[in-house]
Amino acid sequence: MVLQSEQHSSLLTKPNSANKPIGVFDSGVGGLTVVAALRRHLPNENIIYLGDTARVPYGGKSPETVLRYSKEIANLLLEHNAKMIVIACNTASALALSTLKSIYSIPIHGVIEPGAAAAVRATKKGIIGVIGTRATIASKAYQQAIHHLSPKTDVLSYPCPLLVPLVEEGLFDDEITQRVLERYLEPMLSQGIDTLVLGCTHYPLLKKLISKVIGPNVTLVDSAENCALAVQTLLTTKNLAREKSTPGTLHVLLTDTSEDFLHSAANALKISIDRVSIMTLY
Amino acid sequence: MVLQSEQHSSLLTKPNSANKPIGVFDSGVGGLTVVAALRRHLPNENIIYLGDTARVPYGGKSPETVLRYSKEIANLLLEHNAKMIVIACNTASALALSTLKSIYSIPIHGVIEPGAAAAVRATKKGIIGVIGTRATIASKAYQQAIHHLSPKTDVLSYPCPLLVPLVEEGLFDDEITQRVLERYLEPMLSQGIDTLVLGCTHYPLLKKLISKVIGPNVTLVDSAENCALAVQTLLTTKNLAREKSTPGTLHVLLTDTSEDFLHSAANALKISIDRVSIMTLY
Secondary structure (H helix, E strand, O other), X not given: OHHHHHHHHHHHHOOOHHHOOEEEEEOOOOOHHHHHHHHHHOOOOOEEEEEOOOOXXXXXXXXXXXXXXXXXXXXXXXXXXXXXXXXXXXXXXXXXXXXXXXXXXOOEEOOHHHHHHHXXXXXXXXXXXXXXXXXXXXXXXXXXXXXXXXXXXXXXXXXXXXXXXXXXXXXXXXXXXHHHHHHHHHHHHHOOOOEXXXXXXXXXXXXXXXXXXXXXXXXXXXXXXXXXXXXXXXXXXOOOOOOOOOOOOEEEEEOOOOOHHHHHHHHHHOOOOOEEEEOOOO | OHHHHHHHHHXXXXXXHHHXXXXXXXXXXXXXXXXXXXXXXXXXXXXXXXXXXXXXXXXOOOHHHHHHHHHHHHHHHHHOOOOEEEEOOHHHXXXXXXXXXXXXXXOEEOOHHHHHHHHHHHXXXXXXXXXXXXXXXXXXXXXXXXXXXXXXXXXXXXXXXXXXXXHHOOOOOOHHHHHHHHXXXXXXXXXXXXXXXXXXXXXXXXXXXXXXXXXXXXXXXXXXXXXXXXXXXXXXXXXXXXXXXXXXXXEEEEOOXXXXXXXXXXXXXOXXXXXXXXXXXX
16 A cells, blocks of 8 residues: 555656656767757756767767767666757767667657758758768768758768867867868858858857858858757647746766866857766766 | 697697787877887787777876776787787876786886987987877876986976877878967977977877978977887897797777778878777777
């Protein structure tokens, strides 16, 4: 009887799934650009963010390795009671989204499809540029997502492996970063792109400098912002939005103790972190 | 009796420890600069090299994480029968050498002490500059090693986190790399260093450009080269040099399948690789 009563009481107080946190992950801290966008659109949601800082970056690693890491992280976010998972990393979205969707029953969202859809809406000339890590560009994930929506659109893509280290060094507005951007972007600009997709969650931190290099006639598409809008729609459609109107919390889990870039990124993005935990994966 | 005879025969044919391979490891492929130096000085030694490409780079990670990774790799090299271990990574040498030495009975050699000794021999003015990753510089390992030999020497050190990504992109002789080097090195040059230690095994690939930036009056100290000389002395002293006079082999183990930089580095360093294996650590 006592046991039954305890079970009953636990059922009564157990939060429904809408009140569970949104799980978000990235190879490192760059995915906080997605958290900042989620925070703007969904201020009351609790968020648990995993940055795999012990193994960052993913962008030069193989599909098998990125998939293995992504599975380990998704399992961990489920253990932390996530109601849905947002892959706030273009490389992991490109290489692991479909497998993770086939394994887990909760909704899983990546950053590529929302970015591709926004780029298709933005382009007038039908020539879209995409920049990302080596692994994201090699996967052709943006190209496929754009062609799925608009088969005749030209997609020019270019790997930009130096941008993540430059962002992680905090060189958001620096002459060296500008030289690197000019080198990466000029070939696409001379081929007439009118829309540029920032296909890496680090890149929104370089928005100001990228706008300076591409000029006013090219539309920038930020995959973080478009991913947050897609998550907002999904939570409403599936009746998964948190019921309480108190501000949501942000719990950051890191796999390594180096927190330098965490705080510089959080400052630049104006997001407040309630708790940071360090843990070892696997 | 059969068992005994098999045991006896196995004892007879078992190679003595001198004929075992030298185990070498690095976070990635940069440590091949040490392999190239070992090959020049010890052409007949078999070498087994582990590049932890699934978790590269180590230079921005915490001491605990770098130590954990280093132990996993040392265990693996011992399973592969290594007669000694060379830590061909300044970050791991700075953070894991003393612990690994306390755990294992075979000789373990890092790159920092040989580089520090060569710098002390080279300096005339007693002002030495050291460049390395964030973790290596924060550890003050070079400073301590130099002061141990020459307490009055001034040591100026500077973290250069963008150099590893620039090397991994193959930008060995590029205007952007030169701009980054000027930014990192000018403060030390203006403070009068006459010797500069390349405190990261990636940096010898930038030797030409670094020489251009520092000019003819500053002596470059390459920790890879000095480490190889120290290993040569150790093998002779401990009677551990391989007996056969046939050319030694090089077996490369990688923890991830991305092999691009492996082959560009091997070409630049003119070393031939006999076998590449991919494996998962832990």
